[in-house]
Amino acid sequence: MSAAAASAATPVVHAVHENPEWFGVFAEALEAEGVPYRELVLTGGVLDLDDPPPPGVVWSRFSASSHTRGHGLSKEHTRAVLAWAEGAGRRVVNGRAVLELEVSKVLQLSALRAAGIDVPRTRVVVGTEHLLAAAQDFPTPFVTKHNQGGKGLGVQRFDHVDELAAVLAAGDFEEPVDGVTLLQEYVQPRDGSITRVEIVGGEHLYSVRADTLRGGFQLCPADACAVDPTTGRPVLPPGATLAPEPGVSLFSLREELDPGIVEKYLAFTRAHGIEIAGIELIESADGRVLTYDVNTNTNYNPQVEAAAPRSGPREVARYLGRLLEEERARG
Template sequence: MSKIYVIHENDDWTKHLTKRLEELKLPYETWHLDKGIVDLTAAPPEGVFYNRMSASSHTRGHRFAPELTGATLAWLEQHNRIVFNGSRALNLEVSKINQYAALETSGIKTPKTIGAVGRDQILQAAEQLGTAPFITKHNRAGKGLGVQLFYSIEGLKSYLNGPDFVEPVDGITLIQEYITSPEAFITRAEFIGGKFVYAVRVDTSDGFELCPADACRIDDQFCPVGEQSEEHRPMFEIVNDVDTQLINKYEVFLEANNIAVAGIEFISDANGETFTYDVNTNTNYNTDAEMRAGKFGMLELARFLGDALKVTTKP
């Protein structure tokens, strides 16, 4: 029997989707790819495959999960299985450099960024960027890994030579211009089936705690955006006032890169110029924000996967 196969490495995130699949009485199976086998001598099962592998898997002890997922996706695609968020999506998930290159190719503006391997080279990259303040971040990231704000090269040098510096899992540290926003929030646009579902406004007054999942809250105070507003707002709030032209650009970008499900994050500076800085193909949703708005991402995703499964099982 054909099923929906969910490829992942984090049960806490995946259970929200499987709950919705069960509500819709859809047959499914989860593939937790921390460890496993890719049997190139056999054919994959029939069904629909959805990849939710995360760039931050190594922070949960699953160091080689993305590599195993890449091999599995190659096997599925070799046999022409229906795969949502396949090899190309994984390629962008695990590398912000790849993300930015793809976004710029689609005419979507990203912050000025330089990648570097080696502490001396990170300093050189900051000098080459030539703007302050600036931030560091990990190339293979998620959860705000490596995100810190610096106002000077000397501050960066102290960080690199001190105990707080963490080597990125792929060795690549990014130096990126700091986008100053007049308000302390960023916006994350959610897409399912390559189409816009909703946008969520994320309050960044207390730092880059940007993962909207209830199971993904980090305590990173290093990089606040803009000035804290006196108006009390929920940290995650679904909003309606989004730039439709930007959303259209994102949909074209997703189609060009064969990405079905994603959350795309962007910020606007004091001049109203918008910069896109993250494409998360392992997107999660915030329960409180969805309850307030009456919109449910995992339910829409389950329906999307169920519709795709119906097409594969037609006589």
Template structure:
């Protein structure tokens, strides 16, 4: 029997998808990339293969899960299997440099960025870069390496400290700081390559913006769980009713051109109304509190899309 194969490395993030697939009676199999092997002499099974590999896998002890996933997707695609979020999508997930250059090809503005290998090159780049600026990891997730600096001296001190951490691929990004007058960013969710909804995210507590309910942040105080207290004046995540933007058409073209079926794309708007797109997440998650309030449910839509893909795979070829 044909089924959906979930390719991933995070059981917590995948649990809501499995629940949704069960609710729609979609057969599936779990392929965890924490370890494994591929026999290249064998043909892969028939089915639909959904890649949910994350750029932050190394923070959960799965350092080489993306590399194994790349090998698995190569094997699948060489045998003509239907892969959703394919090898190109995975490459973009693992490199913000690749994301930005791909976005630019579709007329999408990204923040000015320098990619540096080594502390000396990072500091050298900062001396000619307008302040304030931020740093971030090239292969990241969960806001890894994101810090704001108002002066080069502050960066120099930071890189000399023991707690300074480099990106797992060695490349640190120096990036234009874009200030939102409302202290928010917008995340657009796409399912089946088409816009589903946009969510407004309150960034006043920090940069870690994963919308998952089970968000693993090292300090144990993830601001993205949707948990609110009486002192909160607005929700951390809020789905925007009737959201419209000229970016949507560009985003959909970008996704179609890069083999991306499911994604969340984030942008920030400055005081002049200029938008900067700074992150594409192909391992997208959804915030349950925001969805309950709006009555829109991403994982349910993902499950339905996978069910339709599976049905099309099983349809007899018409001559």
């Protein structure tokens, strides 16, 4: 709990998450804006539904990759806490319905399609034993990815179905945590990049260009590429075709983006109650604009933050502060 958070009876921002390593910049921003908060690190425990939720604003930063950090119970723990808070009428940012989108690319892609937003061609495979059969008549090249993902989990490119058959036969296929794999067309980017559109409180904050040539399929701004402990050089991520260079960021501020797609994203987030998000798109070599991921626990890259007109964490803190003041005014 921050020094500004006086007592359990004082309304504060309750930050729900499972990864303290990603929370530091938000703690600094909340402190700088004078917004009282407490962290609720949910990795398993006890919740008494007879107890009233503490007053204030509940902000969910649950990550779909939580299970990769040994936090396999965090999803259910977060579901329970958000249901408890919403049931008691607390103000929840990125609540239960948003959590379900965060942990399911199937739900994301279906919702995007329903909103008239183009997505890559995708086939959903429930049970890895069905994957090879599903891929037999799927256009190549294709990629596989986990339905509950984050950090590029399970993303592999295959130029021929026989390559997938070999990986499966060798037992080298990474099993998805929920048993659901996406078989998706490989989209060749027009200029070796993807774009991430950052949204806070119903406003477009800024857009980020991410280098896929050096970043491949692992483009989380918080931990984009691993470092080899022996050489000290970045490890070549899966899907990358050029080696990352030490000190050279994969991310840069994108100054211009079609306002039409931004407006579609703003409408989409409003329709689904998503208040803080980073939505990723790829402009393909064949002229399409395809949206493929909705991140509702968005992280911010320090190099982009240094060049951006507004700070992501500070805008999040200001937004949460305004909501907290509204809750206080309601009594």
